[in-house]
Amino acid sequence: MGKGKYPHLLGSKWTATSDTFGWRHFLVTNRKNEGGMVFAEMKSACGPDVRFWVNAKALKDRRLWLPGWVLLTDLTRQDLPAPINDSHFN
Template sequence: MAKKQKFPHLLGSKWTAKQKTWGWRHFQVVNRKNQGKFVFAEMVASCDENVRFWINAKQFKDRSLWQPGWQTLEEMNEPEEGLDIL
């Protein structure tokens, strides 16, 4: 049986950084690299292809750092569904 690939849909995925990163918030994964038990994603800013960096793909699971897809500031600041606001 083949070993299950970690982060199988990583390549081509789009992400929004909760804080500006290298001056931008919207990024796309253009490359992936497996190094031992770690998976790294090469990110490119959607508005400036010269802004590139590698990130441990595990960080995408932390919703305080990254949101899936490209989102507006308004969408990012909306309370999550299922949470009661007092």
């Protein structure tokens, strides 16, 4: 199966803008295509027992997720941008 949408998703690093299951830094360890949507399995970088699936489209919402690992001190100082208009990505 080709990667299609989100070709660089697997192995990418993300910071949740708020505590998610008690953690903020996550790695994408798996992906699946289901019903025309792409899902990413997120694994906590600090708590390996914390795993969950998220619609990859949600990772585009900068109110929820930031690409890479952002320090908590930097996260609290920065202004989070408005959500991305999905029509630009279709």
